[in-house]
Amino acid sequence: MSNQERTPRFANFLLGIFCRSQHLDEVKGDLEENYLWRIKEKGLFKAKLRYFLDVFSAIRFMRCPRQIETAFSRSMLFSFIKSSFRNFKRNRVYTFLNLFGLALGMAAALFILEYVSDELDYDQFEQSDDMYRISQDFVKNNERLYKTAVTAAPLAPALISDLPKVEKAARLFDYTRTWEGKNIFIVPDDPEKNFIEPDAYFADPAILDLFDLKVVSGNSKLDEPNTILFSTDMARKYFGSIEEAIGQVIQFSSVKDKPSLVITGIYEHPDFNMQVRPSALVSYVTLNNEVQRQGLYQMWGVNSCLTYVKLQEGTDLKEFETDLANLLLKYNPLETQEDRDNFRIGSLLVTPIKDLHLNSTYPDEVGAVGNATTVRILIIIAIFIVIIAWVNYINLATAHSLNRLREVGVRKVMGAKKEEIVIQFFTEAFIMNVLAFILGIGVVLLGQQMFNQFVDKALNLEEIDLLRFGLPVGVIFLFGVVLSGLYPLTILSSIGAVAALKGKSKGSWGSRSRRGLIVFQFLSSSLLIIATVAINRQLDFMTSQDKGANLNQILVLDGPTVKDSDRQLHHQKTELLISRLNELSNVLSVGVSNSIPGKSILQSQTISRENNNDSETQQYELVSGSEYLKILDLRFVAGEGFNTKSENGGTREIVLSESATKKMGFPSPGDAIGELVYRWFRGVQPSPVQVVGVVEDYHHEALDKPMDPMVFYSGNSWDYHYLVKLQSNNSAATIAEIEKAYTDVFPANPVNYYFLDQFFERQHQSEEVNSKVFTVFAIIAILVACLGLFGLSSFMALQRTKEIGVRKVLGAGAKSVFLLLAKDLILLAALGFLLAAPLGYFGIKRWLEGFAYHISISTTLFFVPLLMILVLALLAIGPRVMKTALMNPVKSLRHE
Amino acid sequence: MNQSLGALEEIILLLVLREKESYGAELVKLYVNQMSKEITLPAVVMVLKRLEKKGFLKSRVGEPTAERGGRRKVMYEATKMGYRLVEEAMNAKNSIWDMVPKLS
Structure with a gap:
């Protein structure tokens, strides 16, 4: 293109202003074509003139057809945002009220969302869709006697050997659940280092896989006796670091034989919440070495293990529960066809692992229980x-x-x-x-x-x-x-x-x-x-409600876990501690018992009025020293407390609660005094005991629970709790003395004490x-x-x-x-x-x-x-x- | 919508019909040659756009050519409706013209 054939630049600039962009290309092209044609026909000057005329004429594109501006264009949106802010500014009070209200509402919702997220973030195991915990219901004549979250120890091995549907099964056994007391670990080389570990379990090797526990250091030897795995937190707590902990020996001092355990590995918890969050895992086979008691850990009658299973995908649960019932018939010597016919059944039920945290109905549910x-x-x-x-x-x-x-x-x-x-x-x-x-x-x-x-x-x-x-x-x-x-x-x-x-x-x-x-x-x-x-x-x-018992100024000491295996020796020590505590100036009286108000009584006892099992009734049993009734200031309706002198005599004495006398069919509490009643154990000849007193019902648990019928026995042999009645509450000196007496009598036991009224309130x-x-x-x-x-x-x-x-x-x-x-x-x-x-x-x-x-x-x-x-x-x-x-x-x- | 044609619109439409397919610059040339009158290009394009909007023309983007500085032309073609409309208008005019007494 020669120089003179170039279209005038100024005209093009004007065209850019006049003509709408969507037509610009077309018009420009046409104009240029016409320009060239006109140069040929009429010469350069006329062509240029016409070009300018044409360009000016393009002004019509500016206003017509009318530009259709959409509301979504960028500039409009910008204008909306601007005018919104202007509006906000103009009406400060109104904006503030609105903003503040909305923000508060959203903050509240966010808080709740946090809470709910946390509650729902339980047990999100990789295999959790097919994971179940096996629990147990005990039914007699279609009436459920009780149900429990724990099952017998031999169940898990039987499941693996008999039911191919069960891909994996593992037990967790909490020693304290069966034997009371606390789990205490101690470093043998450094006895000062002893801690209470409520979340330590005896476990089968498969638990690592089921619970997504990753061994980050060392390796798992849970199939060998006397080995233990620590969680990372525990390793740091006892030995300062993960590396230090490997290969160290730790003593499980609260277990009967005080076994020494080798730390073979350290595991890490998954990053979601866990219902049961084990802090340490001891190989289950370690229990088999326990002297005298090992039979207990192979018995069907003792329910003490949490049993977890991973089933094959798509297993029918109803069918599986029938399989479980047949398994019980085959292995459990206590479960006979005769029992079945008498509708006396212990049936095994499965609970999906995901339901455990929020929807568990078991009163003795373990770990973190939500609602x-x-x-x-x-x-x-x-x-x-x-x-x-x-x-x-x-x-x-x-x-x-x-x-x-x-x-x-x-x-x-x-x-x-x-x-x-x-x-x-x-x-x-x-x-x-x-x-x-x-x-x-x-x-x-x-x-x-x-x-x-x-x-x-x-x-x-x-x-x-x-x-x-x-x-x-x-x-x-x-x-x-x-x-x-x-x-x-x-x-x-x-x-x-x-x-x-x-x-x-x-x-x-x-x-x-x-x-x-x-x-x-x-x-x-x-x-x-x-x-x-x-x-x-x-x-x-x-x-504020009258609980029927006086819980004030009572200090509770948890009984020792590490104790002499000789019962007689231990009993002497119990008496020693009681007398030493009684000597303290601020102490009014001392008693022992196997339960305290605020703690549910899990032991129940079958009692009958006749020496046969027709009239048997289930009662909750509480074994306490003679002082217990006095310390709690329970009100007697009839009779009186235990006669201490005849404690070791031939006839044992019993005190009933008022509702217990009703349940046993005495017309009035007074009629029960002096009567003989019979305690039943399965397969053992019932032993007669004499009723010496009846106390008014009291709230042993918080007021959401009914006052269950109770029976009290005398005896200082169950020293799970020492109750110390003090003259005045806040005497640090007395507590120090009590602590000293306790450690003197029961060394190697961490002292754990609290006030009974506070303990009771904790239920609320x-x-x-x-x-x-x-x-x-x-x-x-x-x-x-x-x-x-x-x-x-x-x-x-x-x-x-x-x-x-x-x-x-x-x-x-x-x-x-x-x-x-x-x-x-x-x-x-x-x-x-x-x-x-x-x-x-x-x-x-x-x-x-x-x-x-x-x-x-x-x-x-x-x-x-x-x-x-x-x-x-x-x-x-x-x-x-x-x-x-x-x-x-x-x-x-x-x-x- | 206005279904009648203005004088300029009619001529442009006729020219497009004659050429079967045409574009702005060509139409200006044809118009100038045919009518011996000058016209600005934007006026023609304007008419084309209006006819297109009324549905008498349809357009497509053509190939770029060198003489337009490499820009694409927009080619216009009459629709059936456009054809009918012109036909009707011409018939009406012709029938009137036929009845006009001839000057001798």
Whole structure:
């Protein structure tokens, strides 16, 4: 192309400005072609002239056809974001209320999500889909006598040899479960290093595979006797490092033979929570070497092992349980066809490993036991609180939208389409929600520690299981954004431009559903408050109720675990300790027993009035020294305590609880005195004992459990606990003396002591956590609801400023104006409460049914929440309404 | 939509029909030669776009050629509807023209 054939540059520049880009290429090409043609036909000058004319003519493309700007273009979106922030800035109070409410709600939800994630993150073993724990139910005549989480030791080997469906099976055996006391490890070279290890187990080798325990150092020799595996934590605790620990010898001093164990390996726990989290694993075969007792670990009658199995994929569980029943018949000498025919069955049941933490129904469940109901309730609360927060946003936004009518009007007049207004509002809602979310995370980070103390867990944000909750939470979040944007929008965008410009909209539909939303808010927060009050009162009741026993100023010492195998020798030492403790100045009396209040009695005893088993009844047995009844200050209904002198005499004595006499069929407690009753052991001739006293029933366990019939025997042979009655509580000197006496008599036993009343209170822990959690979330819910009410009342007052001016001019007093404004909102709050009351009633009733002893549902239970709601609602709306009511009518008439 | 044709629109459409397929620059040349009148290219393109929007023309992007500085042309072709419309208009005009007394 020669120089003169080049099109004029200035013209091209103009063309770029005039012509729309989508036609530019076409027009430019055509123009150039024509230019060349014209040069040939008419010469360069004319061609150039025509070219310029053409370019100017292209100006028509600028305005026509009209440019269709989509609402999604970048610049528009930017403008929406900008105007959203301007709006936020202009209405600081409104924005603050909204943001704060939403953020609080989201923080609460995040906290709950953390908690729930943690609860659900139990036992996520690789093979957990096909893993089960075998448990046992004992049934007689279709009535379940008891059920237990443990099974007999020979079960696991029998499963592997007989049932091909069982791919892997392993036992965990907790020594203390059968023999009481504590697991104590001691480093033989350094006897100062001795610790109580509650989570040490005797185990089969397969447990490593089942529990995803990875041996990180050394190797597992769990199939050889006298070997032990340490967890990484244990290795550091005893030897400072993992490398140091390998090959070291440790002594299991609480086990009868005090076996020396070689540490052959160190394992690491998986990174999820575990129901049973073994700190050390001792090879199971070590038990077979235990002198005198080894037979016990091969017996079917002794239930002491946790048995875990991994079944083949798709095994039918019903069929498998039948197989288990047949296995029992084949191997268990105590399980006979005759028993079966008498409906006296011990049946083996399988529980999926994933259900153990939250859904276990076994009273003697091991390890960390959670509560599925609590988890479910918490999820519901989380959803409620978030909804309350959104409702708040909706409410405030709708109320506020009346103020923004004019803005919408102007936008419409300037040519904004309906979609654009829609997007404008969604942008606002979205930004608000995102900001609130960020703020909520900030609140969570700040409050994490406090919350962790509340629920007694180590939680953090990373805990939240994104795989499980990510999608639903995301969906809920988006849904909330849409919901909270949608509502004010439908009101705003549906109004015609002219009406909007005038700022007039009395959408009765809008205000009616807004009222509905307030009622809903107050309904949910009332429910939470009612629940909180009920839980707290029940907790109060449980702690303050007369337990029938005096638990004050009693120090409990756990009995020794490392002790002489000679019973007689040990008995002497027990007596020695008792007498030494009695010598201390601050000590009133000393007793021993095999159980203490606050600890469930697992041993039960079959007793009959006749020397045959027709009238046998099951009673809970407690073996205690003669002092026990006195120390606890139990009240005698008939007879008296044990006669100490005849303790070793021919006839043993027994004390019954009142309900035990009833269960055995004595017409009145007094009739039982002096009677002989028979204790039954299977296959052993029953021995007669004489009833010497009857005590009033007392709460041996917390008030959620019924007072079971009990029997007491005298004797100091079961020294699981020493009860020391002190003159005054806080005497550190006395405790030091007691400690010294204990270590003198029972060396190599760590001293473990606590006060009985505190120990008893510990049973209320789950109620206490519940109460705290409910209190916190109830406060958040009512706070958010009140924020909404505050915002709403201020807008309402603003809207009606002129009306109030008129009223005041016509002679209305401040009081009547206040009532007029407050009445509506207070009534809504009250209505919310009224709707919540019956729901709360049934909820509380169901919850209380879980307690054997509970408060009665009275009107005061509802009166307090009602009062709280009304007062808080008044406080929330008070200031703004008051201001409006007191305003100078001249000013308010000038308003607008 | 407005289904009648303006005078310029009619001529451009006729020219496109005659050529079977054409583009802006060519149409300017044809117009100038046929009508002995100048016209600016954007006016022609404008008309083409309007006709296309009304559904009388359809377009496709053609091959780039050297004389256009390597830019692609947009080729236009009449649709059936365009053809019918011109046919009707011409028939109407012709029938009137036939009845016009001839100047001698």
